[in-house]
Amino acid sequence: MQTATLAHVARLAAVSENTVSRVIRNKGPIAEETRRRVLAAIEQLGYLPNRAAGALASSSSLIIGVLLPSLSNIVFPEVLRGIHAGLADTLYQPMIGVTDYDLDQEQRLLASLLAWQPAAIITTGFEHTQASRRMLANARVRVAELMDIDARPIDVAVGLSHRSAGVATARHLVSRGYRRIGYVGHDWTADRRAALRYEGLCQGLQEAGLSLVAEQRFDGPSSTLAGRDTLARLVEGDASVDAVAFSNDDMAVGGFMHCLAAGIAVPGRLALFGFNGLEIGQVLPKPLATIRSNRFLIGRVAVEKLLESGERSAEPQVIDTGFEIVAGATA
Known part of the structure; x- marks a missing residue:
């Protein structure tokens, strides 16, 4: 069986070889009907573009x-x-x-x-x-x-x-009446975006005349296990905290699990707020308050x-x- 070539595609689609090449490379204006005919011809003939040659030429x-x-x-x-x-x-x-x-x-x-x-x-x-x-x-x-x-x-x-997302987190918690707000996070060395959200959180609290009353960070990447253990350390150190903002939903879900195990009422005794809007946070016994990114x-x-x-x-x-x-x- 003869291998399909650019010329075969052009003949079947009733266009020039240059037009076929431009459709393949998605370069320049191409009428939608022309594009459709070329792609249909490529599919019908089983044409495989020579990507290496295309790269050298263009x-x-x-x-x-x-x-x-x-x-x-x-x-x-x-x-x-x-x-x-x-x-x-x-x-x-x-x-x-x-x-x-x-x-x-x-x-x-x-x-x-x-x-x-x-x-x-x-x-x-x-x-x-x-x-x-x-x-x-x-x-x-x-x-x-x-x-x-x-x-x-x-x-x-x-x-x-992410800085704006941190500000929005603070404003939301303050609007709900929380005043003794803590923070639970993970290592920022490789996660600049988490650090920006933290900065925004502090900025938003400052706008309301507040500041974080307690914070704990896990020395490593985020995980549900890290969230569980880090929240435990935070509430042991300051039992007066009434809300906690987490660096992300993974950490917040772990924090929720700690509250379940320790008998801490959520949100009656302690409010929890995450970031990312992950599905796992929304299937908890109480759906997680969070920010959803697109x-x-x-x-x-x-x-x-x-x-x-x-x-x-x-x-x-x-x-x-x-x-x-x-x-x-x-x-």
Whole structure:
């Protein structure tokens, strides 16, 4: 059987080979009917584009490099679902690397991805090594930094203001009548966004003439177990705390489990407030009060913005996908 070529696709779709190439690379204006005919011809013929040759000819490929801190944390698989949704009607494919919150690992993965001449790079947050920042700044590709908008991006930032989310947490708790508010968190070394939410929480309390009355941080990554044990230490140290803001929902769910085991009434004796809006928090005996971030939307919007143009804008762009307070029943 003869292998299908670009010329075969063009003949079947009744277009030029250049038009087929532009559809494959998603470059330039293409009428929707033309795009549909070309994609139908590709499917009918089983045509496989020569990605390597395309990369050599156009100085870019159909790869979108994606660097995520983790795939075990449910937050980032949801971002990845959004990225896949944004790519669904294109011929671009994600090439995924997991950094484990290690900036040196991000640098190594980034160098490897850039060697493939990707059409774009998606990273998480604004924290990079100097070498990574130089590579991203100098690369001839679009760059999206996700999850955070509290700094100036290299090209495009898509996410939410974590400092504003912290302020909103404080205002919500104060509006519910809580005055002796504590904080339970995890290590900030690799999680700048948690630190920003903490800063916002303190700012919001200061606006109300208040400050944190107690705080405990776990020396390691967030987990339900860490949340349980860290809340136990906090309430043992200050039994007068009437509400606790957690660095995220994982920690808050663990805190809720401690309250169940210790017979601490929630929210009657102690209010609990998380961050992320994870499903696990909403299936507790009392749904968790929290802030929901739009993780799927972040991934999808990032891809759509990157594919709008192959050129960076003169000024970096910031896209705020916002957040919402979930009142729940724990605060």
